[in-house]
Amino acid sequence: MLSNIRIVLVQTYHPGNIGASARAMKTMGLTDLVLVNPRQFPDPEASRLAAGAEDLVDDARVVGSLAEAVSDCVQVVGASARLRSLPLPHFDEPDEMARDLVAQAGHDPVALVFGRERFGLTNDEIRCCSHQVSIPANPDYGILNLSQAVQVLAHELFTAWRRHPDSGYRPSRPVQERQPTREQLGHFHDHLRRVMRHSGFITQPHARTEDQLEALFARARPNRKELSLLRGLLASLESHLPDA
Amino acid sequence: MLSNIRIVLVQTYHPGNIGASARAMKTMGLTDLVLVNPRQFPDPEASRLAAGAEDLVDDARVVGSLAEAVSDCVQVVGASARLRSLPLPHFDEPDEMARDLVAQAGHDPVALVFGRERFGLTNDEIRCCSHQVSIPANPDYGILNLSQAVQVLAHELFTAWRRHPDSGYRPSRPVQERQPTREQLGHFHDHLRRVMRHSGFITQPHARTEDQLEALFARARPNRKELSLLRGLLASLESHLPDA
Numbered sequence: 161m162l163s164n165i166r167i168v169l170v171q172t173y174h175p176g177n178i179g180a181s182a183r184a185m186k187t188m189g190l191t192d193l194v195l196v197n198p199r200q201f202p203d204p205e206a207s208r209l210a211a212g213a214e215d216l217v218d219d220a221r222v223v224g225s226l227a228e229a230v231s232d233c234v235q236v237v238g239a240s241a242r243l244r245s246l247p248l249p250h251f252d253e254p255d256e257m258a259r260d261l262v263a264q265a266g267h268d269p270v271a272l273v274f275g276r277e278r279f280g281l282t283n284d285e286i287r288c289c290s291h292q293v294s295i296p297a298n299p300d301y302g303i304l305n306l307s308q309a310v311q312v313l314a315h316e317l318f319t320a321w322r323r324h325p326d327s328g329y330r331p332s333r334p335v336q337e338r339q340p341t342r343e344q345l346g347h348f349h350d351h352l353r354r355v356m357r358h359s360g361f362i363t364q365p366h367a368r369t370e371d372q373l374e375a376l377f378a379r380a381r382p383n384r385k386e387l388s389l390l391r392g393l394l395a396s397l398e399s400h401l402p403d404a
Numbered sequence: 405m406l407s408n409i410r411i412v413l414v415q416t417y418h419p420g421n422i423g424a425s426a427r428a429m430k431t432m433g434l435t436d437l438v439l440v441n442p443r444q445f446p447d448p449e450a451s452r453l454a455a456g457a458e459d460l461v462d463d464a465r466v467v468g469s470l471a472e473a474v475s476d477c478v479q480v481v482g483a484s485a486r487l488r489s490l491p492l493p494h495f496d497e498p499d500e501m502a503r504d505l506v507a508q509a510g511h512d513p514v515a516l517v518f519g520r521e522r523f524g525l526t527n528d529e530i531r532c533c534s535h536q537v538s539i540p541a542n543p544d545y546g547i548l549n550l551s552q553a554v555q556v557l558a559h560e561l562f563t564a565w566r567r568h569p570d571s572g573y574r575p576s577r578p579v580q581e582r583q584p585t586r587e588q589l590g591h592f593h594d595h596l597r598r599v600m601r602h603s604g605f606i607t608q609p610h611a612r613t614e615d616q617l618e619a620l621f622a623r624a625r626p627n628r629k630e631l632s633l634l635r636g637l638l639a640s641l642e643s644h645l646p647d648a
Contacts, residue, residue, distance in 0.1 A: 184552055189542045212545055252575065255563075295559070296566060296575070298433045301456055304555070308428055311552045312559045315539070319499075322540060331496065331540070 162321055164265040166192040168229045168273040175200050179209030180307030186213035188314035193220040194229045226288045234268040237261060238289035240280050241303055251293040254313055258320035277306050337383035348387055349374055351394050358401040406565055408509040410436040412473045412517040419444050423453030423461060424551030430457035432558035437464040438473045470532045478512040481505060482533035484524050485547055495537040498557055502564035521550050581627035592631055593618055595638050602645040
């Protein structure tokens, strides 16, 4: 699925942006990079900023036109900060775009296209796209650096992929700690109440204060080990209190 | 709300990362930057990479410890790529973290803390936090550049803020085009069927093909102007067909 998602950079001016974009791609599981008429490529800056993603830079395909870059794709989303007059279907929300693109990528190649740092994509290049997406940003200062835009949309694609039922993604989550039973919690509550009363914190039966503290602990959901720690603490404190 | 969200960078090694992080923040509406013991700051690289966000760099507070940076905060989330043995509540999903942090930021300052490029945060610094968050990434290559991590989490915060009922965010959406009525669509369908039959495309009454094309147009949801264009096209084609 992810391997069917192509990132296309059109006429990138700074080779460093190519490298940083490759790094952004690789952290999010993307590998297919195509460059349309890069101004200066190959270049040591591209390799330097790629850090551990030089393989993506070395394997990047270089072509002469956007049409050539996406001819085999079934969906092409143009990322553009600037509104265009062409009425292409437009995703205002990157996460919606990502879910849609990942769903299409199950079967055929798809592409996400980024334009020039200053000038974005031309109208003819927008015509090579089936959809557009913009990254909602600060209206007073909304232009992300090119490789930052690649990182944000790659992150949304990786998120959509992870959450897709057919991705096969298996997160490594820590083992769930065992929870105490109602009976064990009951013992803890009794112990806590006893200490609150014997210490003089509660002078009359004060169900409200006791309930409030019990609700706090309920919210914290102590596991069995933690409950054990709390019981131990209460026992140590209790040993200094006068007998009931 | 957004103004209550502080970004804290701990012992950043490359001043360029400070500048790029400031730019990332500003594109997502964040302004409060605090630096804990930056290795080299102020520095021309920080200003250069900040692009139009130099105001954030110039206004950044510099302090000697993380505790000092977040003493007034009610929630502090440590962004860490490396798992720690301390059992702090952990957000596996950046969007969940963002919704939680934005909700807290309605009333009091909160902070999102990033560690050193290579070494992340120390255990003592994790103890200054109430929560941790990690950015899910490629298990084979999962380390984002520091300013890229800031951009991703700032984007999630801005998204959570926009979607929060109390944010007052008003997107500028284009005016919705008027839709045709069922009657107008009915005229279009009749016209389309007439042309399909008179052209010889359908030789016998073939309800299935006609239904399929009508379903395609239903999915496209032509607005009134578009329906008008289609009717005009059908009329031009029809003028060349033999009379029924």
